[in-house]
Amino acid sequence: MQANAQxxxxxxxxxxxxxxxxxxxxTWASGWxxxxxxxxxxxxxxxxxxxxxxxxxxxxxxxxxxxADAIAGVATAGIAWGAMAADQLKLPFLYVRPKPKEHGLxxxxxxxxxxxxxxxxxxxxxxTGKSSLAVxxxxxxxxxxxxxxxxxxxxxxxxxxxxxxxxxxxxKALTNYSVLINLAVQKQIVDASTEELLLNWRxxxxxxxxx
Numbered sequence: 001m002q003a004n005a006q007x008x009x010x011x012x013x014x015x016x017x018x019x020x021x022x023x024x025x026x027t028w029a030s031g032w033x034x035x036x037x038x039x040x041x042x043x044x045x046x047x048x049x050x051x052x053x054x055x056x057x058x059x060x061x062x063x064x065x066x067x068a069d070a071i072a073g074v075a076t077a078g079i080a081w082g083a084m085a086a087d088q089l090k091l092p093f094l095y096v097r098p099k100p101k102e103h104g105l106x107x108x109x110x111x112x113x114x115x116x117x118x119x120x121x122x123x124x125x126x127x128t129g130k131s132s133l134a135v136x137x138x139x140x141x142x143x144x145x146x147x148x149x150x151x152x153x154x155x156x157x158x159x160x161x162x163x164x165x166x167x168x169x170x171x172k173a174l175t176n177y178s179v180l181i182n183l184a185v186q187k188q189i190v191d192a193s194t195e196e197l198l199l200n201w202r203x204x205x206x207x208x209x210x211x
Contacts, residue, residue, distance in 0.1 A: 004056055004059075004174070004175075005174065005175040005176065005179045006175070006179055006183055007052075007056075008052075008053060008056055008152070008153075008174045008175040009175040009179050009180040009183050010183060010187075011043070011049045011052055011053060012038075012040070012043070012152075012153065012175070012180070013180070013183065013184065013187070013189060014049070015042060015043065015046050015049055016042065017038065017039055017040050017041075017042040017043050018036065018037070018038045018039075018153070018180060019036070019037045020035060020036050020181075020184055020189060020190050020198070021035060021037075022035035022190070022194050022197055022198060022201075025208075030206075032205050032206055032208070033208055034201065034205065034208070035197070035198055035201055035208075036155075036177070036180075036198075036201075038125055038153055040077065040124040040125055040152050040153060041077055041080075041124070043152075044080055053081075053152065053174065054081070054084045054085065054088065056174050057081060057084075057085050057122070057150060057152070057174060058085050058088045058089055060150050060172050060174065061085055061089060061120060061122075061150055062089060064148065064150070064172055065118075065120045065147055065148050065150075067118055067147070068091060068118050068119065068120045068147060069091070069092070069114060069117035069118045069119065070086075070091055070092040070093065070094065070114050070117055070118075070119045070120075070144075071083075071085055071086040071089070071091050071092070071093050071094075071119070071120055071122055072093075072094050072095060072096060072109075072119050072120070072121050072122070072135070072139055072144075072146075073093065073094075073095040073096070073121075073122050073123075074095070074096060074121060074122070074123045074124075074131070074132060074135050075095050075096060075097045075098060075110075077123075077124035077125065078095070078121075078122050078123045078124050079095045081122050081124060081152065082095065082121075082122035083095075085122060092111070092112060092114065093111060094109055094110060094111030094112060094113070094114075095109075095110050095111060096108060096109055096110075096135045096138050096139065097109075097110065098131070098134075108138055109138065109139070109142055113142050113143070113144070114144055115142065115143030115144060116143060116144070116145070117144055117145065118144075118145050118147045119139055119144045119145065119146050119147065120146075120147060120148050120149065120150060121135055121136060121139070121146060121148070121149040121150070122149075122150055122151075123135075123149060123150070123151040123152075124151065124152050124153070125151060125152065125153050125154070126151045126153070126154040126155065126160055126171070126173060127155055127157065127160065128157060128159050128160055128163070129157075129159065129160035129161075129163045129164055130163065132149060132151070132171075133163055133164070133167050133169065136149065136167065136169055146169060147170075148169065148170045148171060148172070149164075149169060149170075149171040149172075150171065150172045150173070150174075151171065151172070151173045151174070152173065152174050152175070153173055153174065153175055153176065153177075153180075154171075154173035154176045154177070155176070155177045155202060155205075156176050156177045156178060156202060157202065157205065177202055178199070181195060181198050181199060184198075
């Protein structure tokens, strides 16, 4: 898995889906300052990288969740990946909105609902895990059994690990922050002297850059 995680991280860095800039931090919607910005939607514009990551995603889904009855994507960034994986694995696909539509049928789940069926959630990115687990809750309230979640990338925050553990939802990520930083140093994308700084960010991301 480590070799695969490194290969996925390399693809994300190559096409700048993930960018590192500790000297000029990015500002997240939460207001957090961050030396990293991840936009996995960019992968969709690169056919060969997209195909590679899709294959890795399908491999994880098939080996870890072979008894899945359906795939559910998280709107919006997880929709494309979930749909591609469901097509490859010949499974039904649905997706979950952040909130119910304010018109039409008022759906929050788009696609067929499968009460009693085993569903795997596909997400593009895990930060705190709160939005991902909100989707899990919507599916569970609709009567489906969520047996796991697979994401392209995770920052590996302790808060996310704990939330998933408390919810009883196993999750996998194709690659993660530690693998990415190690690779970035190897490839001299960032200087080795900043490696500790980059790794420390993950320990307290809400406080980083305030000193």
